[in-house]
Amino acid sequence: MRLSRSFIPTLKETPAEAQIASHRLMLRAGLVRQTSAGIYAWLPLGFRVLKNIERIVREEQDAAGAQELLMPTIQPAELWRESGRYDDYGEEMLRITDRREREMLYGPTNEEMITDLFRQSVRSYREMPQILYHIQWKFRDEMRPRFGVMRGREFLMKDAYSFDMDYAGAVVSYRKMMLAYMRTFQRLGLKAIPMEAESGPIGGDLSHEFIILAPTGESQVYFDAAFEQIDYLPRGGGGFSHDNADDLHRFFTQMTTHYAATDEKHDLAAWEKVAPEHRREGRGIEVGHIFHFGTKYSKSMNCTVAAPDGAKVHPEMGSYGIGVSRLVGAVIEASHDDSGIIWPDSVAPFKAVIINLRRGDAVCDAMCEALYARLGNTALYDDRDERAGGKFADADLMGHPWQIIVGPRGAAAGKVELKRRATGERTEVTPEEALGRL
C-alpha cells in the first residue's frame, strides 16, 4: 500500500483519554478510532492485525479438530430463559426489543445458542464428540468501558464449545483446547501461562485462564520458569499432538504441575517449594479462559444424545474463549517501546515499510518502486512528501518488523539500509539482499 494514498491517520499528539500504552499507540498509529464509548472502528492498519490474529486463532482451532460455524449477534431472550441466565446476567447484557415487541439481546456469549443448535441436530453417540466454534462480535455493556480495545463493549471473541458423551471424553476435549491455546499464543509471539481459575458465572468444576506476560499488564503473576522453556508447536519432532492421549496427558500434567498464580491466589508456601532459580514474577494480561461445566446447559435445555445402549445422555460440555480484539491490545502491551509498537512478525500488518528519503530523486524513486513491486501487498511504501524525521518516527510508531530505508547516497551506490525494528540493528545491503532477509 502507498502511504500517501492510504487511510492511516497517525496522530502526533498523545490522546488525553488513553491511559495505557496499547490504547495510546493504537490511536496514535491510526489502528482504531472510537465511535461510541467502548466501541471502535478498525482502520486499515488495525484491521490487518485483527485479521492476522484471527487467522492464527482459526488455524489452531481447526488443527485441534474444532469445526467453524457462525452464530448471529442477535439472540432471542427465550433461549436465555431456558438456561435461567436471562435474569442473572444483569445490566451487562444489551437487551433489545424489536418492532414486534419480541425480547432480544446482543449476545455476550453463546452457550445457550450452541446447545440449541446441537440438540436440534445431533442424535447419536456415533456423531460424538464435537467441538464447534465461531469468531463473532459480542457485546457487554460495561459500566466503565476503558483501556481501548482491552475492555471495549463491542469486541471480537473466538468461542468454542465441546460436547462429549462422558467426563473422560470432556477432559480430552478440554486438554485439546488448552494445547490449541498455548500454540496460538506462541505463534502470536506471546509468553502465555495457564492458571487455575474460578469458573464464575458460567459454572463448572475445571477452569483455566491464560495470562500473557506484558510489562504493563493489569495483574501481578508468579510462575515457574519451566513455562518459558516449553515448545508447544509441532516442529522438528517437538511439541505435543492433539491426537495422542499420552501426549495430551503429558502436556496437561506439565501445565498443571508447575507453579503459576496471580497475586489474588498466590500461595507463599507453594511458592517457596519452587527452586529459587526457577521463580519468575511479572505483570500479565488475561486473554483467554476455558471451562468444563459438565451438564449445566445440556440438562437445563434438555439436550440429549443416544448412547450405544439407547439411553439418553446429557452431553458433558465445555466452553473456550479467546478475546481476539483484546489480543491486539495485549500484543502491543507485550511488545512496544518509547517510540511505538514492535509487531511480532506473525501479526504485523505489513512485513516491511519502504522509506523513500528523497521523493523525486529518480534513483530513489526507481529503487523504491522496484522493491514495492516485488513485495506487493506485504509492504507499506512511504512515498509521502515528508521530511525524513517524520517518516522514521511514523515507521517506528507503526512498528513494522523491517524498515527498508532508501536514501540518495546509498541508492546511487546500489544500497539500501535495512533496519530491524525490534533490535534497532541497521545494515547496509543491496535491495536483493534486503528482500532475501525478509
Add this chain to the structure above:
Amino acid sequence: MRLSRSFIPTLKETPAEAQIASHRLMLRAGLVRQTSAGIYAWLPLGFRVLKNIERIVREEQDAAGAQELLMPTIQPAELWRESGRYDDYGEEMLRITDRREREMLYGPTNEEMITDLFRQSVRSYREMPQILYHIQWKFRDEMRPRFGVMRGREFLMKDAYSFDMDYAGAVVSYRKMMLAYMRTFQRLGLKAIPMEAESGPIGGDLSHEFIILAPTGESQVYFDAAFEQIDYLPRGGGGFSHDNADDLHRFFTQMTTHYAATDEKHDLAAWEKVAPEHRREGRGIEVGHIFHFGTKYSKSMNCTVAAPDGAKVHPEMGSYGIGVSRLVGAVIEASHDDSGIIWPDSVAPFKAVIINLRRGDAVCDAMCEALYARLGNTALYDDRDERAGGKFADADLMGHPWQIIVGPRGAAAGKVELKRRATGERTEVTPEEALGRL
C-alpha cells in the same frame, strides 16, 4: 472433513416454512438454521460458502484499490441525527438504549459513520481520492422476514464508500466499483446485468442495481444478449483495467448502452430497437446496488478537504453495496436442480466428496483414505455407515462439484467413478486420474 464426525445436519423432509428453492435447500443440506425470525446461524457447510463468497468480494474490492476497514455493528444515534436520517429511517432501524440511556442503533448501513471517520482523518486533496469498504453484519428489522437468507434481518453486507474532490473523480470511482462488481459476479459463476435504478432513500443522481439471472428469481428482466458475451476478467488480454480511464469509459459505455430493464421500468419502444436475436428475457434477483450521491452527507455532516488553492471542498461521495449472505441464496437460486444444489467451483464448500460405498471393505477404505489424505480439507469424506442411496442423495443435495465414488468392484480393479455434479457425467478412472481432473 469426515462426514461421520461433522456438524452437517441434513434433513430428509422439506421444511414447511420454506417457500423458495434456496431456502429449502439451505435448510435441507444443513447450511443454516434459523435462530429467530429472519436471523440465521451458519453451520459449517454454509459458513464455508459464505467465506468463499466473502473472499472473492474482498479480492475484487482490493484489486479496485479500495481499502478494507471494519466499522462496529452498534452506532450512536447522534450521527444519524446529523445527517437527518434518524427519524426518516422508520421501524426498519433496530433502535437500542444502553445502560446509560444513550440512544444507539444496530447499523443498517454506514454512510454516516464512514463520513465521520473520514472527516476526522483526511485533510488534504493530496490524500484523495479514497475508496473505503468493510464487510460487516447489518440489521434491518423487516416487518416480514422471509425467503431465508435472501431477506433476513441480520445479514452480511459489503459496503464501500468513495470520496472524490469533484464530480469527474466520483464518476471514475463509480465506474471502478461497477467493474469490480461485474468481475465479482462473473467469478461467482453468476450472470449479472447492471440496471439503471432509482436511488431511493440514500439520495443521489446516478445509481445502478445488479440483477443476477436465476430461473426462480423474484422479478422479470429484459436485456440485450451482449451482456452474456462480455468477459470482465483480466485474462488473456481481455477484460478492462481499473487503472485506465479509457478502459473504464469503454466499459461503462457498454454497461449503459445495451438494453436492460426489470418489468417495472421495461420500455417497449426501446426494447423493439434491440435486434430480435439479441432479446433475452428471464427472471432475476437483485444482489448489489451502487449510488453516486454527491455531497449529501459531506455537506450535512460538515466534512471538508482542502483543495490545492486552499479552498475547503465537500467531497463527492458514492456508496456501493453487495449482499454477501444474500448471495449464498442467490447462487443456489441460479444453480440447482430437483436433487439439490449445484455449486459453482469458486464458491463450493468442498471441491469434491469421496463416497465410500462399502465401509469396512479393506480395499475401499484404503483407497478412500488415500484420496482423502491427498485432498485434505478441500474434500468431504462420506465415511458414514449408510446405504449407497442415501450417500448419493446427500452428495447431490449438498452439491459438491465432483463426486469420487469408491465401490468394491471398481476399487478391486484400481478404479473409481468420477461424477460431475453439474452435468451428471460419470467416468471410470484411476484415483490418480480423478485427482488430476479436479
